[in-house]
Amino acid sequence: MKLYTYFRSSAAYRVRIALNLKGLSHELVPVNLLKSEQQGEDYLNKNVQGLLPALETEQGVLAQSLAILEWFEDTNQGQPLLPSDPWQKAQVRNFCYAVACDIHPIDNLRVLKYLSTELGVDDEQKNTWYRHWVIEGFKKLEPMLGEGPFCFGDKPTLADICLVPQVFNALRFKVDMSAFPKISRVYEHCNTIQAFIDAAPENQPDAQ
Structure with a gap:
């Protein structure tokens, strides 16, 4: 492949x-x-x-x-990266879609380029846009998580796979993660695993 x-x-x-x-x-x-x-x-x-x-x-x-x-x-x-139980599987997918459908599309490169080149938004305004929508999204994700090292259960799932890249870019744009201890915990733990x-x-x- x-x-x-x-x-x-x-x-x-x-x-x-x-x-x-x-x-x-x-x-x-x-x-x-x-x-x-x-x-x-x-x-x-x-x-x-x-x-x-x-x-x-x-x-x-x-x-x-x-x-x-x-x-x-x-x-x-x-x-497997999805649980076998149908309800748990749906919960993982729900989390994935919250990242991939609600946060990522309005903060990706082509949107940021459009803000800069077509709407004349300066870098500070563009970064403010990015941080705003990531923070709003993370506010919804944080309560979905438990106290474990991964998003759901004791093994990485598609939820962790979707979350880690989003947090990486949030940190790159200097999003304050102090309000999201569960998200931060998952991100830090996943980044101790060689595959990540x-x-x-x-x-x-x-x-x-």
Whole structure:
């Protein structure tokens, strides 16, 4: 498998973590978002959406990080990242969607670029926008978590895979995490696990 990735892409980061946790053999193919390589003809021929990540498999190319993660689960590849109990599984998915659908889309690179280039928002205003929506999202996530080292249960799930990249970028934009001790605890614990460490942005071949 080939994963088309960018070192600071939250969505690609999710898939890198999952590939590592599941022990799946893969090749990383960097696509530079800052240079708009995702809009180039070669990449669009693989992923018409022009977004990252994309996973190239023997069956074809699959885009959208959550679809990729669910495909890993549906094809029983590597260790399970969803609970077997249907209710617990739904709780994990609920948490994932809160990150991937409610927080990430309004804070991703193309939105921030639009704010700067089309609406004339300066860097301070753009960063204020980012922090506001992350904080509002984290306020909803914090009560969903218990006291354990992971989001749910005693093993990493798709919830942890979605949370860690979002916290990484929150810290990069200097979000004050003092109001979110449970989120911070999960983030810190996950980053003691080699699969998470190896997937971290600073450890990628295209890290800048």
